[in-house]
Amino acid sequence: KKKIAVMTSGGDSPGMNAVVRAVVRTAIHMGCDAFCVYEGYQGLVTGDIRKTDWNDVRGYLSEGGTLIGTARCMEFYERPGRRLAAKNMILKGIDALAICGGDGSLTGADKFRAEWPSLVDELVSGGELTEQQVAPYRHLNIVGLVGSIDNDLSGTDNTIGAASALSRICEMVDYIEATASSHQRAFVIEVMGRHCGYLALMAGVATGSDFIFIPEKPRDDNWREDMVKIVKKHRELGKRKTIVIIAEGAKDRHGEKITSSMVVDLLKDPKGLKLDTRATILGHVQRGGPAVAQDRILATLQGVEAVKTLLEATPESETCFIAITENKIVRKPLMAAVKATQEVAKAIEAQDFSRAMALRDTEFAE
Numbered sequence: 001k002k003k004i005a006v007m008t009s010g011g012d013s014p015g016m017n018a019v020v021r022a023v024v025r026t027a028i029h030m031g032c033d034a035f036c037v038y039e040g041y042q043g044l045v046t047g048d049i050r051k052t053d054w055n056d057v058r059g060y061l062s063e064g065g066t067l068i069g070t071a072r073c074m075e076f077y078e079r080p081g082r083r084l085a086a087k088n089m090i091l092k093g094i095d096a097l098a099i100c101g102g103d104g105s106l107t108g109a110d111k112f113r114a115e116w117p118s119l120v121d122e123l124v125s126g127g128e129l130t131e132q133q134v135a136p137y138r139h140l141n142i143v144g145l146v147g148s149i150d151n152d153l154s155g156t157d158n159t160i161g162a163a164s165a166l167s168r169i170c171e172m173v174d175y176i177e178a179t180a181s182s183h184q185r186a187f188v189i190e191v192m193g194r195h196c197g198y199l200a201l202m203a204g205v206a207t208g209s210d211f212i213f214i215p216e217k218p219r220d221d222n223w224r225e226d227m228v229k230i231v232k233k234h235r236e237l238g239k240r241k242t243i244v245i246i247a248e249g250a251k252d253r254h255g256e257k258i259t260s261s262m263v264v265d266l267l268k269d270p271k272g273l274k275l276d277t278r279a280t281i282l283g284h285v286q287r288g289g290p291a292v293a294q295d296r297i298l299a300t301l302q303g304v305e306a307v308k309t310l311l312e313a314t315p316e317s318e319t320c321f322i323a324i325t326e327n328k329i330v331r332k333p334l335m336a337a338v339k340a341t342q343e344v345a346k347a348i349e350a351q352d353f354s355r356a357m358a359l360r361d362t363e364f365a366e
């Protein structure tokens with residue numbers, strides 16, 4: 001029987017459990033044995049790889065976080081760590097792996113697959129495994145699934161977890177708005193997103209906020225005057241509350257960080273708006289809690305496609321990740337998308353926004 005393993009890696013995101021459930025159950029449905037790797041790459045290195053049955057993933061759809069654990073694993077950055085990982089997989093008879101994580105995890109996956117044949121050679125020449133033991137496992141097949149609340153991966157319209165984080169942010173803003181409106185207060189709400197303003201922008205649209213700061217659209221030198229003018233106008237039109245949403249990576253056009261406390265000071269300014277203003281940094285509530293239906297569905301459809309991808313892969317086929325493009329679940333080349341994502345982050349750091357946007361919109365061939 002073919003053996004397929006699934007793992008979650010990098011920062012957790014809502015929907016990762018639905019991925020695990022979908023991969024395990026699809027693998028079993030297709031006549032394979034399913035395994036879970038616990039604690040991300042750490043579990044590959046330590047050999048924490050457990051056979052998983054249909055019933056073991058019961059109830060996974062509605063659980064937040066990742067029940068099989070995730071970790072940052074230093075050993076996996078180094079070749080000896082990856083060699084150990086290969087050995088543990090061969091000992092379990094596994095040569096097909098679905099990885100759900102961010103761009104770092106997917107980079108590690110691609111490197112692991114590329115190195116696999118030489119890692120296997122080393123295991124044999126070093127006397128750790130015999131030629132007979134490794135013979136059926138000369139090639140590793142890998143597939144990526146993107147678990148990230150940031151929706152920051154190029155080549156896919158959505159990542160698993162982003163819809164849940166966005167829903168959570170909107171819910172929190174709704175709660176805050178009750179107080180803001182009752183006391184006629186202003187609130188500055190900081191949301192996650194160092195290089196990607198998706199959550200801030202969409203939350204701003206969904207809650208009708210007064211002003212939004214995102215990394216992709218740095219404010220020009222008179223952002224203070226602009227914001228004051230707009231907030232003042234809204235107040236004059238009878239609005240009893242002010243909501244400003246700021247992504248953690250917001251900057252001005254000189255690359256200087258715009259912080260929530262800078263915005264608070266401006267709203268409070270005794271010579272200006274004089275608003276009773278508070279800041280709320282939403283932090284990890286954005287990542288927590290159960291996945292919304294959209295993420296459960298995305299994770300399930302992509303988990304099914306991931307298993308099909310692994311079963312159809314050959315030693316020659318390119319390493320893929322599962323994307324969603326115009327509402328269709330599709331396979332795309334993994335490293336092209338990961339490289340573009342990393343280039344986007346660099347372009348945003350360098351304030352080259354037209355390049356960043358072009359890279360983010362790249363359509364990678366299927």
Ligand code: ATP
Pocket residue numbers: 009010011012041071072073074076077078101102103104105106107108109111148
């Ligand atoms: P997030 O978006 O939440 O940061 P991520 O998947 O990008 O998720 P990372 O911390 O970058 O998170 O990567 C998770 C793990 O993947 C690392 O701890 C490491 O074990 C492995 N990894 C990341 N990059 C590489 C790489 N270049 N080579 C080998 N392994 C890597």
